[in-house]
Amino acid sequence: MKRLIVERLKSLEILSSEDLELPGKDLHGCILSLSSRDIINYDKRERIICELTPEGKDVVDRGSPEFIFYNSIPADGVPVADCDRQKIGKAVAFRNGWVCKRGDRIFKAKSSVSDDVRLKLQNIEQSNENEVKQLQRRNLVVLKKKCYYLMQKGRCFGEDVQNLETEITAQMVVEGRNAPLKPFNFYTDGMITQCGALHPLTKFKSEIKNIFVGMGFVEMDTSHYIDSAFWNFDSLFMSQHHPSRDPSETFYLESHEVFKVPDEYFKRVRMMHESGGSGSVGYQTKWNSSVANKLMLRTHTTSESARCLFEMAQVPFKPVKMFSVDRVFRNEAVDSTHLTEFHQVEGLVVDKGLNLGHLMGTLEEFYRRMNLTRIRFKPAYNPYTEPSMEVFAYHEGMCKWIEVGNSGFFRPEMLRTMGFEGDVRVMAWGLSVERPAMIKYKLDNIRDLLGHKVNINFIKANGICKL
Ligand code: PHE
Numbered sequence: 001m002k003r004l005i006v007e008r009l010k011s012l013e014i015l016s017s018e019d020l021e022l023p024g025k026d027l028h029g030c031i032l033s034l035s036s037r038d039i040i041n042y043d044k045r046e047r048i049i050c051e052l053t054p055e056g057k058d059v060v061d062r063g064s065p066e067f068i069f070y071n072s073i074p075a076d077g078v079p080v081a082d083c084d085r086q087k088i089g090k091a092v093a094f095r096n097g098w099v100c101k102r103g104d105r106i107f108k109a110k111s112s113v114s115d116d117v118r119l120k121l122q123n124i125e126q127s128n129e130n131e132v133k134q135l136q137r138r139n140l141v142v143l144k145k146k147c148y149y150l151m152q153k154g155r156c157f158g159e160d161v162q163n164l165e166t167e168i169t170a171q172m173v174v175e176g177r178n179a180p181l182k183p184f185n186f187y188t189d190g191m192i193t194q195c196g197a198l199h200p201l202t203k204f205k206s207e208i209k210n211i212f213v214g215m216g217f218v219e220m221d222t223s224h225y226i227d228s229a230f231w232n233f234d235s236l237f238m239s240q241h242h243p244s245r246d247p248s249e250t251f252y253l254e255s256h257e258v259f260k261v262p263d264e265y266f267k268r269v270r271m272m273h274e275s276g277g278s279g280s281v282g283y284q285t286k287w288n289s290s291v292a293n294k295l296m297l298r299t300h301t302t303s304e305s306a307r308c309l310f311e312m313a314q315v316p317f318k319p320v321k322m323f324s325v326d327r328v329f330r331n332e333a334v335d336s337t338h339l340t341e342f343h344q345v346e347g348l349v350v351d352k353g354l355n356l357g358h359l360m361g362t363l364e365e366f367y368r369r370m371n372l373t374r375i376r377f378k379p380a381y382n383p384y385t386e387p388s389m390e391v392f393a394y395h396e397g398m399c400k401w402i403e404v405g406n407s408g409f410f411r412p413e414m415l416r417t418m419g420f421e422g423d424v425r426v427m428a429w430g431l432s433v434e435r436p437a438m439i440k441y442k443l444d445n446i447r448d449l450l451g452h453k454v455n456i457n458f459i460k461a462n463g464i465c466k467l
Helices: 002-010 024-036 054-062 065-071 080-095 116-122 129-137 170-175 200-214 263-274 302-313 356-369 412-418 434-440 456-460
Strands: 040-052 099-102 105-108 141-153 226-228 295-297 320-329 341-352 375-382 385-395 400-410 424-432
Touching: 002 024, 002 040, 002 141, 024 040, 024 141, 040 054, 054 116, 065 080, 065 116, 080 099, 080 105, 116 129, 129 141, 200 320, 200 341, 200 356, 200 434, 263 412, 302 320, 302 341, 302 412, 302 424, 341 356, 356 375, 356 385, 356 400, 356 424, 375 400, 385 424, 385 434, 400 434, 424 434
Parallel strands: none
Antiparallel strands: 040 141, 099 105, 226 295, 320 341, 341 424, 375 385, 385 400, 400 424
């Protein structure tokens, strides 16, 4: 085939691949090979061609439905009811004024007609744009892109076109065959080396950890993906009637296994909910231990903070700064900003004399180290913190403020019940991991970051190191 191309080009300035009548796939390979050796130069072009559909071919063979319908009508007409099966032919014949209806019979309205549609299809090359559009609407033709190549003589035109060997094989050595070798191309790119990659979210999580460690925080244990409602809700002084306990918000387990909580503490939590204490009146409702003992997938890592705080309250007071980054689960409708599984950055500071300024300053510093310098706080309500603040960051790409977290000071109803002295303050926060990660990676759909829809190339592009 290569020889044929060269042979034809000898007497021509430009050769179009369409004049070669060769199969497209092989032809493309030949053209690439010839051009890589500068024997020819080529240009790839595209043009739109009009192709007959099976229906279109049928019209060419047998005539258009309207023509067939017209011809099927005898001089004394046909009953309308008999024409049901020729819907299209009938409708077009009527539209063309070829037939008419008198009473309940259809008659020819013209003595002869010409099948223009068939003629147009037979000479489709000569049809103008409008005509093609009409035929397209009737699904008789389709428009397709067709590529072709325009070839010209190259710098090395005239050289031998025989295939050059790309490697010396054992066979060639044994046979003593001295085949001409393809010259080295020192300008081509090397093969891309495969290397391990880290999921961007994994990288992002370790960045967060580094920031908190750098700010003097210690990482909490967050191993309880499954926890009891007691730690997730009750220990935080969340009412047993709180809507987020509903199965429409929270995933419960069928298992009846119980996470043991020290008896004394369990009783104190019951009392705080039912009748209050430490200056609070509680919820004044019955507290049900079987509701607290239910097992569930934790809805926030504040359950882990509660576990840590309880341990701390059992030993002599000392100031503490802790954080965690881990996964939480909520029964939510999935959309571009919500998934049923996501991650939270949790943090807490235990000390005396803490105030809102400390909380705002700590969070601002954390975000500043993440390169998010536009942070705002908004007063909010949380059952377990007072005061509480939502945290917003400015998304430069989306040009709007988006909520990135929630924070506040844990309530005395929670802390005193655990055993903390009245002057110990605990400021805390639960922040989104995915939202700032989306800001960083310029994504506007959370499903591009986490879950089965993530594009594997997005992960591969985040190699562990550059090779
Ligand atoms: N647990 C809260 C949430 O999931 C966040 C939070 C943690 C708020 C600690 C205040 C204090 O949104």
